[in-house]
Amino acid sequence: MENESTAPEGWREQKRRETRQRIAETGLNLFIANGYEATTLEAIAAASGISARTFFYYFKSKEDILLAWQQGLPDAVRAAILAESPDQRPLHLVRNAFLKLAVQFSSEQAVAIDRILRSTEQLRASNQAKFLLMEKAVLEALSEHWPQARRRKALQVVAMASVGAMRLSVDAWGDEAGQKPLASFIKQMFSALETEL
Amino acid sequence: MENESTAPEGWREQKRRETRQRIAETGLNLFIANGYEATTLEAIAAASGISARTFFYYFKSKEDILLAWQQGLPDAVRAAILAESPDQRPLHLVRNAFLKLAVQFSSEQAVAIDRILRSTEQLRASNQAKFLLMEKAVLEALSEHWPQARRRKALQVVAMASVGAMRLSVDAWGDEAGQKPLASFIKQMFSALETEL
DNA sequence: CCGGAAATTTACAGTCTGTGTAATTTCAAA
DNA sequence: TTTGAAATTACACAGACTGTAAATTTCCGG
Numbered sequence: 001m002e003n004e005s006t007a008p009e010g011w012r013e014q015k016r017r018e019t020r021q022r023i024a025e026t027g028l029n030l031f032i033a034n035g036y037e038a039t040t041l042e043a044i045a046a047a048s049g050i051s052a053r054t055f056f057y058y059f060k061s062k063e064d065i066l067l068a069w070q071q072g073l074p075d076a077v078r079a080a081i082l083a084e085s086p087d088q089r090p091l092h093l094v095r096n097a098f099l100k101l102a103v104q105f106s107s108e109q110a111v112a113i114d115r116i117l118r119s120t121e122q123l124r125a126s127n128q129a130k131f132l133l134m135e136k137a138v139l140e141a142l143s144e145h146w147p148q149a150r151r152r153k154a155l156q157v158v159a160m161a162s163v164g165a166m167r168l169s170v171d172a173w174g175d176e177a178g179q180k181p182l183a184s185f186i187k188q189m190f191s192a193l194e195t196e197l
Numbered sequence: 198m199e200n201e202s203t204a205p206e207g208w209r210e211q212k213r214r215e216t217r218q219r220i221a222e223t224g225l226n227l228f229i230a231n232g233y234e235a236t237t238l239e240a241i242a243a244a245s246g247i248s249a250r251t252f253f254y255y256f257k258s259k260e261d262i263l264l265a266w267q268q269g270l271p272d273a274v275r276a277a278i279l280a281e282s283p284d285q286r287p288l289h290l291v292r293n294a295f296l297k298l299a300v301q302f303s304s305e306q307a308v309a310i311d312r313i314l315r316s317t318e319q320l321r322a323s324n325q326a327k328f329l330l331m332e333k334a335v336l337e338a339l340s341e342h343w344p345q346a347r348r349r350k351a352l353q354v355v356a357m358a359s360v361g362a363m364r365l366s367v368d369a370w371g372d373e374a375g376q377k378p379l380a381s382f383i384k385q386m387f388s389a390l391e392t393e394l
Numbered sequence: 395c396c397g398g399a400a401a402t403t404t405a406c407a408g409t410c411t412g413t414g415t416a417a418t419t420t421c422a423a424a
Numbered sequence: 425t426t427t428g429a430a431a432t433t434a435c436a437c438a439g440a441c442t443g444t445a446a447a448t449t450t451c452c453g454g
Contacts, residue, residue: 012422012430019431041411051433056412091394121326128325129318157389160365164357192354197288197394209401209450216402238440248404253441 020058020068023048027065031116036123063126069113070130074137076101081141090142090155094162095190102182105170114174135163161197165189217255217265220245224262228313233320260323266310267327271334273298278338287339287352291359292387299379302367311371332360358394362386 026048030039041062045052059065080097088096104110117127138159146155169185223245227236238259242249256262277294285293301307314324335356343352366382 010422016431040409053413053434054432057431060412062411125322125326128329129322132325153385153389154393156365157362157386157393160361161358161390161394164361165354168353168357188350189354192350193358194394196351196354197358197391212450213402237438249440250405250442251403254402257441259440 019048019050023050023055023058024065024068027062028069028113031066032112036116036119063123066113066117066123067126067130069109073104073130074133076104077134077137078141081138082144084145086145090146090158091162091190091194093145094138094142094158095165095186098162098166098186099183102186106178106182111174111178114170118174131163131167134166135159138162161193162190165193216245216247220247220252220255221262221265224259225266225310225313228263229309233313233316260320263310263314263320264323264327266306270301270327271330273301274331274334275338278335279341281342283342287343287355288359288387288391290342291335291339291355292362292383295359295363295383296380299383303375303379308375311367315371328360328364331363332356335359358390359387362390 023044027039027044030044030047041055042052044062044065045055048055059068077097080101081094084093084097086093117123136159139155142155142159143152166186166189169182169189172189173180173182173185220241224236224241227241227244238252239249241259241262242252245252256265274294277298278291281290281294283290314320333356336352339352339356340349363383363386366379366386369386370377370379370382
């Protein structure tokens with residue numbers, strides 16, 4: 001029997017993905033139920049039906065479980081920016097891309113993950129790294145719209161400010177327990193950005 | 198024998214500070230010599246002439262040694278901003294404050310510490326948290342210049358963008374191994390900020 | 395100067411994350 | 425059915441960090 005069209009490997013890889021997914025879900029649920037630090041690796045492994053050692057075959061650390069849930073984000077950001085028409089100033093372009101992404105940030109699950117990521121010093125720190133990755137993704141995508149090398153510094157600044165505004169938006173939104181939609185915070189922050197600078 | 202004027206405690210506190218300082222220096226030197234991860238707590242404690250357990254009486258973690266070397270920064274930032282005259286736009290004000298601080302960032306030691314902070318994923322993450330603290334400090338200081346509550350969102354954005362520009366400046370400066378002075382990068386970044394937004 | 399309170403230091407035992415290694419099991423493909 | 429790589433596990437271990445209780449030192453009032 002040959003491969004199907006889109007299955008370069010097949011059976012084995014699929015099972016691998018399933019196991020990884022199962023661990024990620026089990027872990028996340030335990031984090032939500034008992035807190036991040038109170039959840040031991042052994043508990044996660046046991047609840048996932050694997051040995052503690054095998055856990056590290058799938059994830060490089062306990063923290064990595066949370067990263068796995070966010071791995072799609074940089075790509076989503078890239079795609080959203082590339083989908084925008086380049087007849088806007090870079091800052092507006094990113095703003096509009098973010099507005100379209102706001103829905104994904106707002107899902108029940110994203111909020112739960114966000115809460116965990118704010119619960120310990122260690123996670124708060126590594127969560128910042130996530131924003132750095134987004135900044136990188138934004139810069140790369142913008143560089144495709146405007147490939148001129150001499151604009152690089154400008155685009156870098158736009159990426160920094162955009163992601164920063166996004167972060168402030170999410171913070172403000174989280175502080176108000178999600179009364180108003182995230183999108184309205186994003187609009188406010190980006191307009192403050194233009195007004196004030 | 199009475200206290201001197203500015204010594205509310207005295208002998209004991211002084212010795213405490215000395216010990217802490219000694220540990221911090223010992224640790225930093227070991228990090229520089231052997232790398233952060235390769236340096237065990239036990240090694241630091243032994244080289245400092247204390248037991249491993251006592252280390253945790255002075256620092257809450259190994260990482261904390263590095264934070265200790267940067268503890269003065271937020272205050273320095275606050276002071277520099279408060280020292281600026283408020284007849285400038287907030288962004289310019291922060292820019293000028295940063296330019297005056299650039300010297301401190303550029304010391305031999307600061308560069309060494311910065312290199313260590315870039316050497317592992319964990320430290321890179323926690324280093325981002327440092328920028329968050331700076332952002333907070335900037336915002337607080339700006340709020341003293343402009344206490345009107347309704348300007349808060351604007352000041353927040355200025356703080357975010359300023360610290361972000363500072364971060365990009367330090368990065369760019371580090372990438373070029375310190376050929377040009379840090380100050381010139383800061384000027385570039387801040388002007389890009391105004392041009393592009 | 396003295397005795398107790400408080401701060402400092404230490405040893406010891408233990409938890410938890412993460413790694414190295416080697417043995418065993420599973421399974422896809424030849 | 426054999427074979428080799430991938431997956432899984434046990435075991436042993438390092439290293440950061442915590443809890444606890446016991447020493448030791450320093451301080452402070454009487």
